[in-house]
Amino acid sequence: MEEITxxxxxxxxxxxxxxxxxxxxxxxxxxxxxRERILSVIQKSGYIPNNxxxxxKRTEARSIALVLKDIRNxxxxxxxxxxxxxVRKRGYSLVPHRVRAGEDEVDSAMEFIKEKRLQGVxxxxxYFRNSVEKLRMLRVPFVLSxxxxxxxxxxxxxxxxxxxxxxxxxxxxxxxLIDTGHRDIAILAxxxxxxxxxxLRLEGYLDTLEKNGIPIREELICRMDPDIAFFSSENGYExxxxxLDRKVRCTAICAFSDMVAIGVCRAVMERxxxxxxxxxxxxxDGINLSRYYTPSITTLRQPIEKIAEATxxxxxxxxxxxxxxxxxxxxxxxxxxxxxxxxxxIETD
Amino acid sequence: MEEITxxxxxxxxxxxxxxxxxxxxxxxxxxxxxRERILSVIQKSGYIPNNxxxxxKRTEARSIALVLKDIRNxxxxxxxxxxxxxVRKRGYSLVPHRVRAGEDEVDSAMEFIKEKRLQGVxxxxxYFRNSVEKLRMLRVPFVLSxxxxxxxxxxxxxxxxxxxxxxxxxxxxxxxLIDTGHRDIAILAxxxxxxxxxxLRLEGYLDTLEKNGIPIREELICRMDPDIAFFSSENGYExxxxxLDRKVRCTAICAFSDMVAIGVCRAVMERxxxxxxxxxxxxxDGINLSRYYTPSITTLRQPIEKIAEATxxxxxxxxxxxxxxxxxxxxxxxxxxxxxxxxxxIETD
DNA sequence: TTGTAAGCGTTATCAA
DNA sequence: TTGATAACGCTTACAA
Numbered sequence: 001m002e003e004i005t006x007x008x009x010x011x012x013x014x015x016x017x018x019x020x021x022x023x024x025x026x027x028x029x030x031x032x033x034x035r036e037r038i039l040s041v042i043q044k045s046g047y048i049p050n051n052x053x054x055x056x057k058r059t060e061a062r063s064i065a066l067v068l069k070d071i072r073n074x075x076x077x078x079x080x081x082x083x084x085x086x087v088r089k090r091g092y093s094l095v096p097h098r099v100r101a102g103e104d105e106v107d108s109a110m111e112f113i114k115e116k117r118l119q120g121v122x123x124x125x126x127y128f129r130n131s132v133e134k135l136r137m138l139r140v141p142f143v144l145s146x147x148x149x150x151x152x153x154x155x156x157x158x159x160x161x162x163x164x165x166x167x168x169x170x171x172x173x174x175x176x177l178i179d180t181g182h183r184d185i186a187i188l189a190x191x192x193x194x195x196x197x198x199x200l201r202l203e204g205y206l207d208t209l210e211k212n213g214i215p216i217r218e219e220l221i222c223r224m225d226p227d228i229a230f231f232s233s234e235n236g237y238e239x240x241x242x243x244l245d246r247k248v249r250c251t252a253i254c255a256f257s258d259m260v261a262i263g264v265c266r267a268v269m270e271r272x273x274x275x276x277x278x279x280x281x282x283x284x285d286g287i288n289l290s291r292y293y294t295p296s297i298t299t300l301r302q303p304i305e306k307i308a309e310a311t312x313x314x315x316x317x318x319x320x321x322x323x324x325x326x327x328x329x330x331x332x333x334x335x336x337x338x339x340x341x342x343x344x345x346i347e348t349d
Numbered sequence: 350m351e352e353i354t355x356x357x358x359x360x361x362x363x364x365x366x367x368x369x370x371x372x373x374x375x376x377x378x379x380x381x382x383x384r385e386r387i388l389s390v391i392q393k394s395g396y397i398p399n400n401x402x403x404x405x406k407r408t409e410a411r412s413i414a415l416v417l418k419d420i421r422n423x424x425x426x427x428x429x430x431x432x433x434x435x436v437r438k439r440g441y442s443l444v445p446h447r448v449r450a451g452e453d454e455v456d457s458a459m460e461f462i463k464e465k466r467l468q469g470v471x472x473x474x475x476y477f478r479n480s481v482e483k484l485r486m487l488r489v490p491f492v493l494s495x496x497x498x499x500x501x502x503x504x505x506x507x508x509x510x511x512x513x514x515x516x517x518x519x520x521x522x523x524x525x526l527i528d529t530g531h532r533d534i535a536i537l538a539x540x541x542x543x544x545x546x547x548x549l550r551l552e553g554y555l556d557t558l559e560k561n562g563i564p565i566r567e568e569l570i571c572r573m574d575p576d577i578a579f580f581s582s583e584n585g586y587e588x589x590x591x592x593l594d595r596k597v598r599c600t601a602i603c604a605f606s607d608m609v610a611i612g613v614c615r616a617v618m619e620r621x622x623x624x625x626x627x628x629x630x631x632x633x634d635g636i637n638l639s640r641y642y643t644p645s646i647t648t649l650r651q652p653i654e655k656i657a658e659a660t661x662x663x664x665x666x667x668x669x670x671x672x673x674x675x676x677x678x679x680x681x682x683x684x685x686x687x688x689x690x691x692x693x694x695i696e697t698d
Numbered sequence: 699t700t701g702t703a704a705g706c707g708t709t710a711t712c713a714a
Numbered sequence: 715t716t717g718a719t720a721a722c723g724c725t726t727a728c729a730a
Contacts, residue, residue, distance in 0.1 A: 003463070005723055016701035021725060029699060046486050051464030052404035053723035056706045071429070077421055084449075098445055100433075114352070115400030137395055233641040266641040292582040292615040294643055354707055365717035370709060378715055402707035405722045 004047050013038050055117055065118045066096045067109045069126035073231040075285040076125050082308035090316055106134040120315050135159055141318035145311040148197035162311045162328045166197050169300040169332040170204030173282045178212050182252040186220040188239050189256055201256045219248045236263025244271050258283035258290040261297050280340040295338035303330050353396050362387050373398055404466055414467045415445045416458045418475035422580040424634040425474050431657035439665055455483045469664050484508055490667035494660040497546035511660045511677045515546050518649040518681040519553030522631045527561050531601040535569040537588050538605055550605045568597045585612025593620050607632035607639040610646050629689040644687035652679050
């Protein structure tokens with residue numbers, strides 16, 4: 001059960017290892033006949049080069065790490081392909097790296113980069129609670145993509161980031177609710193001081209209420225259940241049931257993601273509530289599913305194409321020209337659908 | 350920008366590289382004081398061992414590959430964590446490897462195994478159209494998990510597999526429809542001769558109709574759109590619209606996955622149809638979402654816990670005792686919900 | 699066009 | 715308890 005190596009192939013072909021290496025790596029300067037012969041032996045023997053050895057030697061792998069924290073959220077999974085296309089356009093490949101729930105994404109990324117000799121990193125989602133400092137120790141360019149537009153301006157220069165304008169987007173959703181007559185608007189969010197997308201979206205909610213002279217009622221700010229996955233419908237469902245049980249005055253519910261909004265809708269309907277007549281509901285992200293749910297969900301669609309493109313552009317700008325850190329914010333698109341507008345809407349695209 | 354190596358650490362500590370190596374790998378026989386000193390230098394310098402070099406040397410990595418083809422389907426993503434737990438129980442770790450759309454999962458897996466020195470493979474989902482032969486070239490034990498219970502008995506001995514009984518499960522869903530008065534039942538499926546989960550579920554449909562003396566009408570067997578992701582709601586939506594346009598006699602629609610069923614429901618409702626009064630709809634898999642959709646979707650829940658457990662058990666049986674190939678089939682659980690039963694059902698678990 | 703040989707950064711063996 | 719040193723499988727000068 002011995003592994004077959006490049007030396008075995010060389011011996012079998014009666015050539016030197018470097019010739020075999022040249023064939024494997026598509027180098028020129030190999031006699032076409034020799035190349036054919038070597039290729040066929042490789043084929044027959046089922047030889048596969050050992051990538052660890054290659055990585056060890058190679059100085060540049062022309063690869064970018066994609067660090068993912070939450071693989072469950074469809075919003076993130078749908079961005080993977082977009083990022084990959086952008087990276088490939090530049091002749092690089094994208095190597096995904098999933099970070100487990102308990103792990104620190106930055107520590108994990110550092111090991112991964114070293115192992116694979118990667119030239120850059122895209123962090124997709126994640127929280128970076130305590131690791132903003134650690135990010136600086138990364139020895140390659142990196143971009144935080146869709147991780148929320150972290151608001152503390154002091155740390156702005158420390159990294160590049162591309163996100164939707166979470167605060168503004170959330171504000172637009174709330175304004176839409178206010179414009180359609182709602183004043184008693186609940187919101188499902190994480191911790192208040194959280195520097196995550198959830199925190200930013202909560203800020204947008206608070207600001208917009210204030211701007212419209214609507215007093216903020218703490219009882220309408222619902223904490224998600226920390227023991228259930230954050231972006232899950234289940235969490236939205238359970239949290240909403242608790243809200244409804246409290247029987248506070250409320251005619252609209254904002255969820256901070258579409259997946260959560262689905263759970264909200266279900267909880268409302270199981271309690272006999274009609275959407276949007278009894279409760280208007282909004283989501284966030286604009287995943288495909290939000291359109292196929294019934295009622296279809298009013299949401300803020302993130303411009304994932306733009307975000308993916310800008311993320312990679314920014315990364316390569318830094319990679320190739322050593323450019324400065326920049327923090328980009330894109331506007332989302334407000335999609336008004338059945339969960340706030342009523343009736344069955346048929347979308348054509 | 351030079352990378353720091355184990356040699357640098359050794360020099361900085363005034364010890365030999367092997368001592369540093371021992372510390373890194375938690376080997377005994379190191380003077381506690383030396384260990385402390387080395388640890389603190391490693392800490393300060395931000396040294397991270399190069400994994401490629403480690404993999405190159407190490408004979409056993411105590412790791413299992415998890416090969417994923419379709420990361421978008423929530424059914425698969427929810428199985429990842431379960432598999433990981435099982436593998437960790439045995440002191441191994443699970444290394445996920447995503448295979449791109451165009452790539453062959455077996456080729457890709459072979460490279461990956463060699464690179465990482467992995468001891469085994471779990472293939473989650475995927476199709477294995479032409480690669481059953483190639484599977485044999487894999488030099489490590491492997492198990493096909495939830496890839497469909499391939500029915501050609503000749504290839505049964507070639508690999509181990511664990512799946513839900515797709516054919517039977519699909520049959521039970523169809524039988525349930527028949528029992529509730531349906532006879533004109535459409536099905537959304539892939540190619541007929543496809544040896545995939547879709548093909549097996551189609552077989553279950555055909556058999557059950559036959560058993561009940563209901564003639565099979567080709568016009569009710571709908572091909573999914575090959576240009577849209579297979580397990581997507583979008584595909585279900587588009588395919589159903591085409592079905593409805595044909596205005597064939599039909600009172601129930603079977604989708605071969607829950608995600609697809611969601612698209613089916615949406616298409617029906619946009620056309621003004623009521624579920625289940627005008628059309629009963631069934632899914633397959635039993636993902637969380639199927640419960641939160643409205644109407645909640647009648648489906649066959651795959652026993653993912655059992656499948657994950659058996660998958661890993663089978664793999665280690667082969668790994669440790671060189672056991673025989675086995676092909677395990679589990680029964681799913683029929684969940685009758687609103688999409689066939691009507692009204693709002695409140696589930697308690 | 700081809701082959702030889704020197705590393706890449708680690709771990710493991712062996713002797714000290 | 716430690717430290718040289720020989721692999722691991724590959725790429726890449728450099729020499730032929």
